[in-house]
Amino acid sequence: MKNRLLQSRLWVAAAGIGLLLSVAPMWAHHAFAAEFDVNKPLVLRGTVTKMEWINPHAWIHLDVKNADGTVTSWMIEGGAPNGLLRRGFTKNSLPPGTEIVVEGWQAKDESTRANGSNITYPDGRKLFIGSSGTGAPGDKGGDK
Amino acid sequence: MNQRTFLLMAGLAAVAPLGLIAGQSASTSAAKTAKTSADPKTPWGDPDIQGTWTSDDTWGVPFERPKQFGTRATLTEDELKAREKTVSNSEEFVETGGANHSPAKAQIDAAAKGEAPPPPPQGRFGRGVDSAPVPGHWGEFARRASHQTSQIVDPPDGRLPALTPEAQALLDAKMKMRRDPIPASYTNWSYYDRCITRGVAGSILPVVYGNGLEIVQTPGYVAIRYEMVHDVRIIPTDGRPHLSSNIRSYMGDAVGHWEGKTLVVETTNLLGDRMAVGVNGDGGAPYSEDMKLTERFTRVSPNTINYELIVNDPKTYTAPWKVAFPITHEPGYQLFEYACHEGNMAMHNMLSTARLEDKKAAAAGK
Amino acid sequence: MSNGKPNLTGLWQALGTADWDIQDHSASAGPLYQMGAEGAVPPGQGIVEGGEIPYTPAALEQKKKNFASRFKDDPEVKCYMPGVPRAAYLPFPFQIIESQKDILFAYEYATTNRLINMGKPQEAATDTWMGTSNGHWDKDTLVVDVTGFNGNAWFDRAGDFASDGLHVVERYSLIDANTMNYEATIEDPATFTRPWKINVILYRHREKDARLLEFKCVEFTEQLLYGDLVRKPSGGK
Numbered sequence: 001m002k003n004r005l006l007q008s009r010l011w012v013a014a015a016g017i018g019l020l021l022s023v024a025p026m027w028a029h030h031a032f033a034a035e036f037d038v039n040k041p042l043v044l045r046g047t048v049t050k051m052e053w054i055n056p057h058a059w060i061h062l063d064v065k066n067a068d069g070t071v072t073s074w075m076i077e078g079g080a081p082n083g084l085l086r087r088g089f090t091k092n093s094l095p096p097g098t099e100i101v102v103e104g105w106q107a108k109d110e111s112t113r114a115n116g117s118n119i120t121y122p123d124g125r126k127l128f129i130g131s132s133g134t135g136a137p138g139d140k141g142g143d144k
Numbered sequence: 145m146n147q148r149t150f151l152l153m154a155g156l157a158a159v160a161p162l163g164l165i166a167g168q169s170a171s172t173s174a175a176k177t178a179k180t181s182a183d184p185k186t187p188w189g190d191p192d193i194q195g196t197w198t199s200d201d202t203w204g205v206p207f208e209r210p211k212q213f214g215t216r217a218t219l220t221e222d223e224l225k226a227r228e229k230t231v232s233n234s235e236e237f238v239e240t241g242g243a244n245h246s247p248a249k250a251q252i253d254a255a256a257k258g259e260a261p262p263p264p265p266q267g268r269f270g271r272g273v274d275s276a277p278v279p280g281h282w283g284e285f286a287r288r289a290s291h292q293t294s295q296i297v298d299p300p301d302g303r304l305p306a307l308t309p310e311a312q313a314l315l316d317a318k319m320k321m322r323r324d325p326i327p328a329s330y331t332n333w334s335y336y337d338r339c340i341t342r343g344v345a346g347s348i349l350p351v352v353y354g355n356g357l358e359i360v361q362t363p364g365y366v367a368i369r370y371e372m373v374h375d376v377r378i379i380p381t382d383g384r385p386h387l388s389s390n391i392r393s394y395m396g397d398a399v400g401h402w403e404g405k406t407l408v409v410e411t412t413n414l415l416g417d418r419m420a421v422g423v424n425g426d427g428g429a430p431y432s433e434d435m436k437l438t439e440r441f442t443r444v445s446p447n448t449i450n451y452e453l454i455v456n457d458p459k460t461y462t463a464p465w466k467v468a469f470p471i472t473h474e475p476g477y478q479l480f481e482y483a484c485h486e487g488n489m490a491m492h493n494m495l496s497t498a499r500l501e502d503k504k505a506a507a508a509g510k
Numbered sequence: 511m512s513n514g515k516p517n518l519t520g521l522w523q524a525l526g527t528a529d530w531d532i533q534d535h536s537a538s539a540g541p542l543y544q545m546g547a548e549g550a551v552p553p554g555q556g557i558v559e560g561g562e563i564p565y566t567p568a569a570l571e572q573k574k575k576n577f578a579s580r581f582k583d584d585p586e587v588k589c590y591m592p593g594v595p596r597a598a599y600l601p602f603p604f605q606i607i608e609s610q611k612d613i614l615f616a617y618e619y620a621t622t623n624r625l626i627n628m629g630k631p632q633e634a635a636t637d638t639w640m641g642t643s644n645g646h647w648d649k650d651t652l653v654v655d656v657t658g659f660n661g662n663a664w665f666d667r668a669g670d671f672a673s674d675g676l677h678v679v680e681r682y683s684l685i686d687a688n689t690m691n692y693e694a695t696i697e698d699p700a701t702f703t704r705p706w707k708i709n710v711i712l713y714r715h716r717e718k719d720a721r722l723l724e725f726k727c728v729e730f731t732e733q734l735l736y737g738d739l740v741r742k743p744s745g746g747k
Contacts, residue, residue, distance in 0.1 A: 001196060034327060034494035034497060034498065035490060035493045035494045035497050041247075041248035041249070041251040041252050042248065042252075043248070043249060043252065052487075052638040053637070054483070054486070054487035055481075055482045055484050055487055056339065056487065056488060056490065057487070057489070057490060058483075058485050059489070077490070078282065079281075079282025079283070079353070080282060080353055080354065080482075081282075081355075081480075081481045081636070082353060082354055082371065082372075082482060083238075083282055083283060083284040083353040084281070084282065085280070085480045085635045085636060086476075086477060086478065086480070089635075090635045090636060091635070091636040091637060103246055103248040103249045104248050105248055105499070107493070108497045108500070108501070109493075109496065109497050109500050113493070116164070117246070117247060117248050118246045118248065118249065126240060126281065127281065128240060128281045129240060186609075186610075187511075187512040187513070187610060190511065191701050194609060194611060272734065326741075328740065329736075329740040329741065330732050330736050330740070338728065338729075338732070339728055340726055340728045340729060341621075341726060358612075358614075358625060360609045360611070360612060360613075360614045361607075361609050362517070362519045362607050362608050362609050362624070363517075363519075364519075365607055366520065367554075367605075367607040367614050367616065369614060369616070369623055369625060374621060374622070374623060375621055376614070376616040376621060376623045378605050378616060378721065378722050380721070384719050385719070387719075388724075389720070391723065393724035393726070394724060394726055395724060395725065397721075445633050466740040479625070479638065480635065480636070481590055481624075481638040481640060483590075483638065483639045483640075484584075485588075485589060485590065485728045485731075486588075486590045486591060486639060486662070491736060492735070492736065492739065495736055495739035495740070498739075498741070499739055500743065502741060
């Protein structure tokens with residue numbers, strides 16, 4: 001499938017195996033193993049209560065309903081938001097109340113914090129696709 | 145937005161004069177200047193290199209040239225085609241929110257089936273201060289395929305000259321500390337991860353996001369403002385000398401002068417034995433306080449400045465070396481605040497996790 | 511400048527003690543008696559027009575709380591960005607680079623900087639420490655309209671603050687070649703009962719070869735912020 005090919009190509013690039021594509025690690029500033037546990041993958045479905053558009057990592061606050069009906073507040077670590085801001089997304093782009101699904105890894109200290117590796121809407125659509133309204137390449141329109 | 149439309153727009157952007165996008169005031173005035181002259185000048189007669197520029201297009205070009213290229217600095221037609229494919233794939237990767245990148249779910253699914261999970265993402269160090277891939281939609285990528293086989297263009301093999309023994313020792317010590325499986329302190333991390341700075345070279349060498357800078361000119365000065373980590377250099381072109389060598393800093397002291405339409409910037413007065421000349425100011429041997437950097441900025445078209453950096457540090461490198469690549473103006477591209485230290489929860493979280501691991505190790509050891 | 515506008519380019523700095531407290535204040539002890547007189551708070555005449563900041567009753571209570579824990583909670587202690595207008599009256603110089611397009615303000619403290627957009631005004635995409643600045647000339651006065659603050663910066667070391675609804679309009683005008691008047695109108699209905707103004711004189715640095723130096727203070731705060739999370743030498747913890 002094309003998508004898997006894309007993914008593997010980027011992995012190839014990231015792993016530095018591709019000769020033309022060998023680059024400094026993509027993850028140079030996203031300390032993972034020091035904070036998150038590769039052996040604790042999880043999938044969380046919940047409602048956004050707040051998204052902090054801050055650097056060096058954006059944080060999505062998520063209320064997750066547990067099986068027993070209780071609600072747990074999670075903090076999901078994302079990437080740096082400036083690339084998204086350049087594509088026209090703003091602090092209003094992920095409003096409180098939005099339901100999302102987060103795949104990632106839990107914090108090593110077993111707190112309710114996780115690294116958000118893949119974030120989608122419940123129907124599987126990705127968040128933050130394309131551009132919106134900056135006049136940037138790929139823009140679908142807007143008045144800026 | 146499909147790939148072809150994107151590439152068409154990117155192509156238009158590449159040949160269009162500045163000033164097509166509303167809200168970009170820098171573009172509007174520059175368009176006026178650019179249209180009237182092949183070599184735009186400021187009203188007071190200096191070459192005009194103002195605007196917002198990014199090194200995004202060089203993201204993906206290896207810093208050091210892979211050995212099989214030898215002294216060849218340019219890709220062949222076929223190699224370029226392969227890189228063009230990667231560029232358009234990367235754009236689609238970002239535009240689609242990162243395709244089906246679900247390593248965490250893959251692990252869960254495998255466990256449910258009782259299968260061995262796919263290997264988790266590996267970093268450079270294996271443990272310690274390591275990190276994992278940034279999912280696609282957070283990243284920024286090249287808009288055009290670079291022709292270069294490497295960012296380093298001199299020595300002729302495109303590779304770093306040998307380190308001095310002293311520099312090698314410093315590098316070995318640094319790498320040993322980085323591999324420490326349970327980091328002891330914030331000093332285990334780079335100056336970038338500590339949100340201090342990426343240094344002069346690190347602020348322009350391309351990474352996966354945040355590759356933008358702004359150049360602002362006024363009579364007697366050229367100022368360069370970098371998005372990450374919100375650094376600024378005020379470069380006087382009035383012929384004044386460098387600061388006294390008793391005043392040193394991470395970004396050093398820069399003085400500039402014009403050679404034709406090229407801005408030549410010389411930087412000294414650096415704090416030594418800390419940062420490297422490399423990606424994010426890291427990834428290499430710490431340079432000495434005697435390092436001298438010489439940069440050249442030459443605007444070769446309305447949307448392109450050729451950038452060149454010569455590193456001279458005999459205490460660290462056995463020969464000078466040079467990096468060169470273009471930085472481009474992209475309509476719609478603007479810088480945003482990158483307040484790093486203010487939001488650096490990761491540093492707190494990583495250290496508290498490390499102390500928890502110390503406790504566990506101590507308990508297990510007993 | 512050839513566009514007929516005054517050239518504000520230069521290295522500027524405020525005198526006085528507004529960064530300690532923008533309202534009138536007497537001398538007082540500092541947080542560390544070990545620093546003696548060096549660590550004490552100097553007296554100062556306030557820069558607030560009318561003398562008092564018009565807090566709402568609830569906001570005044572918050573200010574008092576801030577004041578009580580100021581030597582711990584002041585963002586300046588942690589080397590966080592100062593926000594606007596505090597950046598103008600910190601005890602550090604700042605460089606203005608005035609091009610005929612946009613205007614750069616580079617502050618020595620914490621390598622804070624911002625670019626004033628002099629073209630078509632842009633809305634803030636997200637909330638930041640230094641806000642989003644849109645500027646224009648009102649005859650010979652540079653007027654800068656700043657919005658999009660995250661509400662985390664303080665106005666001084668005395669705990670004066672505002673919310674993320676803060677709106678600041680700055681006015682920079684030369685009094686003479688080496689002196690500039692800085693006025694800022696501050697508005698935030700969530701915190702203040704009405705808009706209010708501050709006024710500061712900025713002086714040009716005229717020492718030979720005076721230039722902006724670097725005060726990257728993050729390193730000076732790491733022990734404070736992370737010291738208790740650093741591994742103790744064996745035998746401890």
